[in-house]
Amino acid sequence: MSARPAALPEGSRVVIKVGSSSLTRDDGGLDLNRIDVLARLVAGMRQRGHDVVLVSSGAVAAGLPPLGIEHRPDDLSMLAAAASVGQGRLMARWQAAMSNYGVVIAQVLLTAQDVAVRSHYRTVRTTFDTLLDLGTVPIINENDAVATTEFNLGDNDHLAALVAHLVTADVLILLTDVDGMWTARPGTPGAAPIRYVPGGRSLEDVDVTGSGSALGTGGMRTKAQAATIACASGTATIIASADDAARLLGPGGVPTDLGTWFEPTGPHRPSRRLWMAHASRVEGRVLIDAGAADALTVGKKSLLLPGVVGVNGEFESGSVIEVIGPRGPVARGICRYASTEIEEVLDARGSGAPMPDHLVPVVHRDDLAELPRLAS
Numbered sequence: 001m002s003a004r005p006a007a008l009p010e011g012s013r014v015v016i017k018v019g020s021s022s023l024t025r026d027d028g029g030l031d032l033n034r035i036d037v038l039a040r041l042v043a044g045m046r047q048r049g050h051d052v053v054l055v056s057s058g059a060v061a062a063g064l065p066p067l068g069i070e071h072r073p074d075d076l077s078m079l080a081a082a083a084s085v086g087q088g089r090l091m092a093r094w095q096a097a098m099s100n101y102g103v104v105i106a107q108v109l110l111t112a113q114d115v116a117v118r119s120h121y122r123t124v125r126t127t128f129d130t131l132l133d134l135g136t137v138p139i140i141n142e143n144d145a146v147a148t149t150e151f152n153l154g155d156n157d158h159l160a161a162l163v164a165h166l167v168t169a170d171v172l173i174l175l176t177d178v179d180g181m182w183t184a185r186p187g188t189p190g191a192a193p194i195r196y197v198p199g200g201r202s203l204e205d206v207d208v209t210g211s212g213s214a215l216g217t218g219g220m221r222t223k224a225q226a227a228t229i230a231c232a233s234g235t236a237t238i239i240a241s242a243d244d245a246a247r248l249l250g251p252g253g254v255p256t257d258l259g260t261w262f263e264p265t266g267p268h269r270p271s272r273r274l275w276m277a278h279a280s281r282v283e284g285r286v287l288i289d290a291g292a293a294d295a296l297t298v299g300k301k302s303l304l305l306p307g308v309v310g311v312n313g314e315f316e317s318g319s320v321i322e323v324i325g326p327r328g329p330v331a332r333g334i335c336r337y338a339s340t341e342i343e344e345v346l347d348a349r350g351s352g353a354p355m356p357d358h359l360v361p362v363v364h365r366d367d368l369a370e371l372p373r374l375a376s
């Protein structure tokens with residue numbers, strides 16, 4: 001079995017995600033000391049030849065005190081409002097801290113749906129490449145003011161994994177308020193830290209169900225999912241405590257006694273498909289039989305009409321749909337038929353009418369993203 005690496009690869013491209021819980025003080029304000037420490041460490045990494053992209057949560061948390069709101073609201077419009085108040089404040093703090101160390105930052109606010117669209121995906125990739133070529137440190141957050149329930153990613157762990165994919169990062173580092181992933185929520189009797197997750201190790205025995213901190217969103221579940229997504233697209237992932245940032249991001253390598261290191265499970269795959277699989281709004285569902293499921297997953301074929309047994313929801317052609325096999329979701333993809341056209345074909349088949357000769361695939365292979373199995 002390969003051992004856990006003791007350093008970040010030389011000159012590697014690193015995405016660092018900092019959670020709300022690590023950027024805020026107990027009284028709810030932004031933790032300026034934490035931001036300063038991270039800015040110094042990021043500047044050092046840049047000097048050692050790393051490209052660094054930061055995914056910073058904290059807009060909602062930074063927006064609550066000026067609005068006089070004590071607890072993170074559940075209501076989406078209140079969250080959007082708080083984030084709109086807080087995002088500028090958050091960036092002002094990063095700007096002040098980073099400029100002390102000579103680092104130029106760039107703000108990029110993303111929504112999932114934007115990036116799933118081919119032309120936007122290309123534009124965002126080019127923007128990141130240019131920003132990194134220019135030596136800046138892009139700081140990313142979700143564009144909470146415009147992300148609606150259906151479109152939003154909701155947690156920045158997920159966003160960070162997709163950004164890591166977008167910039168073809170070598171390493172994704174998720175900084176949080178716990179020392180990595182444990183077998184169960186720290187404090188649970190018998191829970192112990194997991195230091196290394198080699199490629200084939202399943203996470204099924206890990207209990208990630210404990211809720212996160214008061215200001216964080218996903219707890220460890222979304223971090224496990226982010227690690228699974230990032231590793232599947234060739235990016236090693238580290239989950240660690242922001243309190244250990246100096247030991248983790250400093251020049252001395254990555255001590256093997258802190259955090260959890262996940263080994264990549266697949267090659268780097270620059271593609272829009274990952275965004276389609278994880279970040280796009282699903283407008284309907286197409287149910288398929290076992291033969292069609294095999295054709296997609298084993299045969300790597302397009303989805304054809306004869307394998308379709310049902311359709312849920314109303315959608316136009318060109319919509320992103322989920323493809324459901326007998327054993328659950330198989331893929332997402334862009335459907336070349338409207339739901340009504342599929343229904344007509346199914347009705348005709350049911351009444352024994354001669355089947356029209358449909359040559360167009362329901363979902364072409366080029367527009368299809370298989371869904372990997374995520375941590376539960």
Ligand SMILES: Nc1ncnc2c1ncn2[C@@H]1O[C@H](COP(=O)(O)OP(=O)(O)O)[C@@H](O)[C@H]1O
Nearest residue numbers: 019020021176182184185210212213216219220
């Ligand atoms: N198996 C586990 N290992 C570690 N932490 C866990 C586990 N299960 C649940 N947690 C919780 O996840 C929390 C971190 O998630 P969250 O509060 O969303 O952080 P962030 O704001 O950094 O995204 C920890 O404080 C911990 O209580």
Ligand SMILES: N[C@@H](CCC(=O)OP(=O)(O)O)C(=O)O
Nearest residue numbers: 020058059060155156216217
């Ligand atoms: N976009 C939100 C981040 C939401 C989020 O994922 O927070 P966290 O779980 O703390 O990383 C914000 O800036 O407040």
